[in-house]
Amino acid sequence: MTGKTHVAIGTAAALLIGQPENIREVVLCIGTASVGSVISDIDVSTSEARRDVNKVIAITLLAVIATVFMEYQWKLGITASFMRNSNLVRLVMGMTAFLGVCIFGKSRPHRSFMHSLPAVGILSFILYIIYPILVPYFIISMLSHIAADIFNYKNVRLLYPLKWGISLDLCRADGLISKVLCGAGSLLTFFYLGVFLWRTGMNFLGGM
Numbered sequence: 194m195t196g197k198t199h200v201a202i203g204t205a206a207a208l209l210i211g212q213p214e215n216i217r218e219v220v221l222c223i224g225t226a227s228v229g230s231v232i233s234d235i236d237v238s239t240s241e242a243r244r245d246v247n248k249v250i251a252i253t254l255l256a257v258i259a260t261v262f263m264e265y266q267w268k269l270g271i272t273a274s275f276m277r278n279s280n281l282v283r284l285v286m287g288m289t290a291f292l293g294v295c296i297f298g299k300s301r302p303h304r305s306f307m308h309s310l311p312a313v314g315i316l317s318f319i320l321y322i323i324y325p326i327l328v329p330y331f332i333i334s335m336l337s338h339i340a341a342d343i344f345n346y347k348n349v350r351l352l353y354p355l356k357w358g359i360s361l362d363l364c365r366a367d368g369l370i371s372k373v374l375c376g377a378g379s380l381l382t383f384f385y386l387g388v389f390l391w392r393t394g395m396n397f398l399g400g401m
C-alpha cells in the first residue's frame with residue numbers, strides 16, 4: 194500500500210469506528226488518524242524508501258499545523274479540552290517518549306517492531322499520557338495500516354520480538370487493490386464528513 198492509501202483507509206476507519214461526536218473531535222480524529230495510519234512506515238531504511246520516511250514526517254507536521262490552525266481560526270475548544278484532560282508536562286514527557294519509540298522503531302527492520310501489536314500498545318499508552326481522547330483514533334488507524342500491510346507480500350511481524358510473521362501475498366504496494374482501497378477510503382471519508390456537516394446543520398460555521 195502507498196502512503197496515500199494508508200491515510201485514506203486509516204482516516205475512514207477512524208471516523209466510521211471511532212464515531213467522533215462533534216466538530217472538535219472530527220478534527221482531532223482526522224489529525225490523529227493521518228499520523229497513526231503512516232507512523233509504522235518510519236521503519237523503512239533503504240535509500241529509495243527515504244522519501245517514504247520524509248512523507249511520514251511531512252504528514253505528521255502537516256496534521257499538527259492544520260489542527261493548530263483550525264483551533265486558532267475557529268476556536269474549536271481543543272486547547273480548553275486539552276488543559277482539562279492533560280497538561281504541558283504530560284505533553285512534553287509524552288512527545289519525548291513518542292519520539293524515542295519512533296527512533297527505536299526506525300532502527301529495527303521494516304515491518305517488525307513498528308508494525309507490531311506491542312508498538313500499538315506502547316504508542317497508545319504514550320498518547321494516553323499526552324491526550325487520552327486521541328487514543329481510540331490512533332489505535333484504529335495504526336491497526337488499519339498493519340492489517341493492510343498483511344495483504345502485501347512481505348511478512349509483518351505482528352508479535353515482535355517473535356520472529357514469526359504473517360503475509361497473505363494478495364497485492365502490491367501500488368497495484369490495483371491499493372488504488373481501489375485509496376479511492377474507497379477517500380470516498381467514505383468525504384461521505385462521512387458530508388453527512389456529519391449536514392446533520393450538525395453547519396452550526397459550527399456560525400461560530401467562526
Ligand SMILES: [Zn+2]
Binds near residue numbers: 233234308338
Ligand atoms: Zn507499512
